[in-house]
Amino acid sequence: MSETQKVLRLAGSYYKLDHVSEEEFHNFISRDHAVKAAKIHERHGILHYQLAFGSSQTRELAKGLQLPWKIDNHDVTIEFYxxxxxxxxxxxxxxxxxxxxxxxxxxxxxxxxxISVTWIEVYLKDGKIVNIDSEGKSLQPLFAERSVIALPDKPADKYY
Known part of the structure; x- marks a missing residue:
């Protein structure tokens, strides 16, 4: 896969139910759901599937950084590429x-x-600069090319 190939990402951000502990939530999503889902995603050609967990500890870290922005407090963001x-x-x-x-x-x-659907542009991979030429210019396609996205003929099936 080319580093400048158009890769789309669907990200779903979720909250746990109030009566579910952070540990119970993580155990279910990480140890059960994601393992089963990964096999299904592989079967259908999903390139990459990952989970980004937030917890009371990560939110405290975010607060401690004292950045001027609102803190996203979702418990997990699940990403499909x-x-x-x-x-x-x-x-x-x-x-x-x-x-x-x-x-x-x-x-x-x-x-x-x-949810959000976005495209991905990579500039650093495995600790190394990528997609930047020797003159310091981006090798990514221009917006006019990148923003052309084929819409589906039908909606996603209801699975939720």
Whole structure:
């Protein structure tokens, strides 16, 4: 895969239910849900799947940095990376994926979930500069090229 190939990211940010502890939430999402979901994502051509966890400790760290911005207090952000929306649609239509989400209702507040779809531009990978030429200019395609995104012919299947 080229470092400048258009890679899209769907990120879903979630809150745990109030009665679920941070440890219970992490154990379910990390040790059960993500392991099963990764196998489904691989089957349908998702390039990369990762989870970013927030906790009371990470939020305290963010407060301690005393930066001027609002702190995102979601408990987990789940990210899917793909080059073609058909992979994402295939995941949403997969019966195993739909079945997997039945248990999430015991842990996640679906009413407060947010999503974003973005494209990715990489400039540092494995501690090394990438996609910057010898004159210090970006090798990433221009906005006019990057922002052309094929829309799906149909919506994602309901799996939640």
């Amino acid at each position: 793909f080059t073609d929306v058909s992979a994402l649609l295939a995941v949403s239509a997969d019966q195993d994926f739909k079945d997997l989400h039945v248990d999430t209702e015991k842990f996640i507040r679906l009413d407060a979930t947010t």
